[in-house]
Amino acid sequence: MYSATVLQHYRNPKNVGKIDDADGVGVYMSDFCGDITKFWIKVSEGRILDVKYRTQGCAASIACGSILTELVKGKTVDEALKITKDDIISALGGLPETKVHCSVLADDALKDAIRDYLSRNNMHVPEELIEKHERIKPLIEKMEQMGYVLI
């Protein structure tokens, strides 16, 4: 069912953890399954020097987060914004159709961390990222108020 690359990243995920002095932090919840992924990025002169993630999700979400950290590390923020779920799927050697949403979750969480970075630095934030953040924010806050430990 899974490619060798997916299994490799699931069994030995890269860049798991958090960055205490991150320049951007993003969290997202999948509309499809309710799983959650969080990304932290460290940026210097517009380039993503370090990236870490955590996920409360399935094997594919672990693999998607892991490969995405590798895809994004060293890229400029603009280059990172152009990465899509299809790039994640392609880098993983494919995903079963029922697991495509796991790549969307990783992508949305990373983009939310970039949104946070741009916002903190008073830089232009693409409207789509603002809309996605505003849509998911009440749900994340409600879950936190209910005592769920989100990552």
Ligand code: FES
């Ligand atoms: S099943 Fe929820 S992220 Fe994979």
